[in-house]
Amino acid sequence: MSDESILPSDERIARGSEVFDAVYGGVLGPAPPGMLDYADLMLGQLFAEGWARPQLGFRERRLLTLASIAAVGDADTWAIHLEAALRNGELTDVEARECVIHLTHYLGYPRTSPLLLKTEEIIAKVAADA
Structure with a gap:
C-alpha cells in the first residue's frame, strides 16, 4: 500500500481548504513545507468531513x-x-x-x-x- 492510497482526493482537499479558511479566518496560514501529506490528511478528513458536517x-x-x-x-x-x-x-x-x-x-x-x-x-x- 503506497502513501498515496491513504491521501484524500483533490476535491476533498479543496473543500477542506475552504472550510479551514472559514474556521481559522486567516489566523493560520498554509502548512509549512515538509508537512504536505499531514496537511492533506487534515484538510481532507478533519475539515472536509468533520468541520463541514451540517449537524453542528x-x-x-x-x-x-x-x-x-x-x-x-x-x-x-x-x-x-x-x-x-x-x-x-x-x-x-x-x-x-x-x-x-x-x-x-x-x-x-x-x-x-x-x-x-x-x-x-x-x-x-x-x-x-x-
Missing part, C-alpha cells in the same frame, strides 16, 4: 474544540482557536472569559489559569487590530 455549526464545534484543548492544557492551541472564534464572531470577549470560568470547575485552576492569561492576551490583540 462552527460555533458549536469551536466550543467543543476549545473544551477539548483546555482538557489537555494546551494554551497555545487554545489561543489559536480563541483568536479565530473572536475574529469570526463566534464568541464575544465576555463569552470567552466565561468559557474559562466554566471550564475551571471541571478542570481545576492549575489547568485553566494559563488559558485565562492567553484569553486576555488574545482579547487585547483582537481589540488592537479592530
Whole structure:
C-alpha cells in the first residue's frame, strides 16, 4: 500500500481548504513545507468531513474544540482557536472569559489559569487590530 492510497482526493482537499479558511479566518496560514501529506490528511478528513458536517455549526464545534484543548492544557492551541472564534464572531470577549470560568470547575485552576492569561492576551490583540 503506497502513501498515496491513504491521501484524500483533490476535491476533498479543496473543500477542506475552504472550510479551514472559514474556521481559522486567516489566523493560520498554509502548512509549512515538509508537512504536505499531514496537511492533506487534515484538510481532507478533519475539515472536509468533520468541520463541514451540517449537524453542528462552527460555533458549536469551536466550543467543543476549545473544551477539548483546555482538557489537555494546551494554551497555545487554545489561543489559536480563541483568536479565530473572536475574529469570526463566534464568541464575544465576555463569552470567552466565561468559557474559562466554566471550564475551571471541571478542570481545576492549575489547568485553566494559563488559558485565562492567553484569553486576555488574545482579547487585547483582537481589540488592537479592530
